[in-house]
Amino acid sequence: MSELTGKVAIVTGAAQGLGVGIAHALRAAGARLALVDINGDGLAAAAEEAAGREPGSVEQFVTDLADADQVHRLPERVIERFGALDILVNNAGVRSISPFLVQSPAQWRATLDVNLTAPYLLCQAAIPHMIERGGGKIVNITSTAATLGFKNRSAYNVSKAGLTMLTKSIALELAGSGINCNAVAPGVVRTPLNSSYFDDAEFTRVIVENTPAETWGSPADIGSAVRFLCGPAADFVNGAELLVDGGWCTGKGY
Numbered sequence: 001m002s003e004l005t006g007k008v009a010i011v012t013g014a015a016q017g018l019g020v021g022i023a024h025a026l027r028a029a030g031a032r033l034a035l036v037d038i039n040g041d042g043l044a045a046a047a048e049e050a051a052g053r054e055p056g057s058v059e060q061f062v063t064d065l066a067d068a069d070q071v072h073r074l075p076e077r078v079i080e081r082f083g084a085l086d087i088l089v090n091n092a093g094v095r096s097i098s099p100f101l102v103q104s105p106a107q108w109r110a111t112l113d114v115n116l117t118a119p120y121l122l123c124q125a126a127i128p129h130m131i132e133r134g135g136g137k138i139v140n141i142t143s144t145a146a147t148l149g150f151k152n153r154s155a156y157n158v159s160k161a162g163l164t165m166l167t168k169s170i171a172l173e174l175a176g177s178g179i180n181c182n183a184v185a186p187g188v189v190r191t192p193l194n195s196s197y198f199d200d201a202e203f204t205r206v207i208v209e210n211t212p213a214e215t216w217g218s219p220a221d222i223g224s225a226v227r228f229l230c231g232p233a234a235d236f237v238n239g240a241e242l243l244v245d246g247g248w249c250t251g252k253g254y
Ligand SMILES: NC(=O)c1ccc[n+]([C@@H]2O[C@H](COP(=O)([O-])OP(=O)(O)OC[C@H]3O[C@@H](n4cnc5c(N)ncnc54)[C@H](O)[C@@H]3O)[C@@H](O)[C@H]2O)c1
Pocket: 012, 013, 014, 015, 016, 017, 018, 019, 036, 037, 038, 039, 042, 063, 064, 065, 066, 091, 092, 093, 094, 095, 114, 141, 142, 143, 144, 185, 186, 187, 188, 189, 190, 191, 192, 193, 194
């Protein structure tokens, strides 16, 4: 028996990157998983790997999180399959890079739709089921960009700052119903989101200079923080944002 045995968790953006690290951490803690992504092929591979020798423990839900109807129906679909819903991890995210003055309304909306509106809709649809179960845990994956903006990423910065405040708002209103809603704010993590920088010496220099840990984070680093917030050890943690950034936000290193 591990701390999440008997729990059912939704993890969005689970086809690659941080979602895979989070899925592995929650599976290792005993949770059954509803893995969600728009990329069906990636999701199938990730689900097979996360399930290991227990295929029934992980299901795939191919979903476009920018489509409000699909998002709204997702908790019901998960409950039809697993009979319960205890944990929601809003991890899926997109990031367009564009100077503010030329950023199009379409780019702005596309970022906000996936990074902020989808978590809002999913929380609203999932929480009543969690309350029926006596409570639940929600973890929103924000970013250091929620507090320290990055140039040419205004929509992304705003979406993550909004998600931080959504986290606090839900915690404030629903703590009395047994809902814990917290955020994990990763620093720079080596995932496909950042693949264009893998061989970029200048970017690597910036990471090393700004991160006291002097390195990229890994999906497993984020997974273990999410696992903690989903478990009973974090029952008295609510509305918090846990930085997992190797110290990036502690200050300038010069
Ligand atoms: N990697 C980092 O350095 C870093 C740092 C801070 C925060 N984050 C955040 O962590 C989360 C995961 O990042 P990642 O690095 O794993 O990114 P990634 O691009 O590697 O993976 C994101 C996943 O989300 C899915 N997705 C995107 N749009 C979707 C949609 N409309 N419907 C369903 N699924 C969709 C993608 O298919 C993909 O599988 C994001 O919210 C990101 O903003 C990442």
